[in-house]
Amino acid sequence: MASLQSWLEIDPKSQFSLHNLPFGIISTAEDPQLHPAIAIGDYALDLHVFTRHNGFAALSIFQPYQAVFLSQSTLNHFAALGRPMHKVVRGYLQSVLLKDGPFPGVFQENESLRSAALIPLQRCQMHLPMRINDYTDFYAGLHHAYNVGVLFRGPDNALQPNYTHLPVGYHGRASSIVVSGTPIRRPNGQIFTDPTTKTPALAPCRKLDMELELGCFVCKPSALGQPIAISDAQEHLFGFVLLNDWSARDIQAWEYVPLGPFNSKNFGTTISPWVVLMDALEPFATTGIDNKVKPLPYLDEKGKETHFDINLTTTLTTASGKSTTICRTNAKNLLFSFPQMLAHHTVGGCPFNVGDLLGSGTISGKEKSAKGCLLEQSENGKVSIRLEDGEERTFLQDGDTVMINGVSGSEGSFVGFGNCSGRIEAALDLEYD
Structure with a gap:
């Protein structure tokens, strides 16, 4: 499998390579409200901030009412969108993090969004990712x-x-x-x-x-x-x-x-x-x-x-x-x-x-x-x-x-x-x- 390269510096030994992008629920001292993120290298990409700054605007298939699900306190609503949508969203996030990718203006060239949405993992408090009923x-x-x-x-x-x-x-x-x-x-x-x-x-x-x-x-x-x-x-x-x-x-x-x-x-x-x-x-x-x-x-x-x-x-x-x-x-x-x-x-x-x-x-x-x-x-x-x-x-x-x-x-x-x-x-x- 050919290695995907990101414009973000990622340690080759990191479990959170661009091939991964796992989803979780974080909070920080600055924002104690629980909300979704993905792990990329030594960072969490805050999806609540990314959504609020129209980070998904280039993904036309992902409607605004669906993007709101990435500001919830659990991943349940996002999960309920189904595997085809999971694949689309994860693929899009890979593309905006990809070196020489198709959407450099969404994130790579947006310094204010990068500084707001990329949070060092060591500053993140992790929570249960889903509301588990059974x-x-x-x-x-x-x-x-x-x-x-x-x-x-x-x-x-x-x-x-x-x-x-x-x-x-x-x-x-x-x-x-x-x-x-x-x-x-x-x-x-x-x-x-x-x-x-x-x-x-x-x-x-x-x-x-x-x-x-x-x-x-x-x-x-x-x-x-x-x-x-x-x-x-x-x-x-x-x-x-x-x-x-x-x-x-x-x-x-x-x-x-x-x-x-x-x-x-x-x-x-x-x-x-x-x-x-x-x-x-x-x-x-x-x-x-x-x-x-x-x-x-x-x-x-x-x-x-x-x-x-x-x-x-x-x-x-x-x-x-x-x-x-x-x-x-x-x-x-x-x-x-x-x-x-x-x-x-x-x-x-x-x-x-x-x-x-x-x-x-x-x-x-x-x-x-x-x-x-x-x-x-x-x-x-x-x-x-x-x-x-x-x-x-x-x-x-x-x-x-x-x-x-x-x-x-x-x-x-x-x-x-x-x-x-x-x-x-x-x-x-x-x-x-």
Whole structure:
């Protein structure tokens, strides 16, 4: 892929190259009102300012009433315009930022607009990009599902009989989804503090974990009772974020029978602030893990490339400030794609709304270094993980910071997500009479 050159100076190592232009919601000390922006190099291009100064005047197809959607406090209204309009707007913004592009007078030669609309990222406060009404987390990482199954059921019964036939998922909690950088408090819950008894106690989680995932936002609603066809599912998807599904493994072990995760998963889910649009990832489209089971027709993509080649890493930083990369994997390590997740989710008639979020489930590779959560890496606490500062971990301790990063492409044309990070705070001291 030939590298696009901007008149704006951009570090070749930046994840926010001209090939990317992810959308997010920012505020600044000077303008505390939440509004949209795109990331370009070390800057945020303030789309509220750009719109107010008639930056879209040269894009005749983008009507003024539509441009107003880029001054809202979330991206929901813009997302609802649909993928064809997303492509047009993103392409236009690329063209006004392009060196020797067709619209030099819009931005490059407009010094007052440049100084007002280009804001250093370090001055921006990031916010949740979408208003999220619903959130479903899937379990589509085959290697993760197998590794966890081996821990609890042995290799012969690691995968449940349904696993390769449908995307397994559970309904998450939208109210506890937070933007990167938000602290995560260690949850209290029912756990077995004394393994010799059969009675649980209310106590802080002792097996606090993270999960490396991708999230995908919905941009096109569906009606109650109306399934989304697999052939149409991609048109319902807005873009991707990184996602950390924080997990309390000891709370989960006690509560998940017979209905699945509840309090072990609802205390916090972190997402990255920039939404990488589907069109930005299209050059990296590929296939996922080969499913030996032929899917039912409503899930059959007929070989279409709907997964993406995204390199993913997880870094753990202790209170000492020393960081250790504890996982390197790739988004190709999913058995089911997001279009398949959406098609399955709606096959019974479940409706979707703009801004609904889907999580992939933990994305682990085959290698030991590619395991996407500490449950796998520590074999449920049996094996310690040695960190760069000499400390060891089986699960997360208070003061630990977990950061997920993801990037596609090569130097000069990287398409990345920025960081998805959260720091663990101590549990509340609960006292009951």
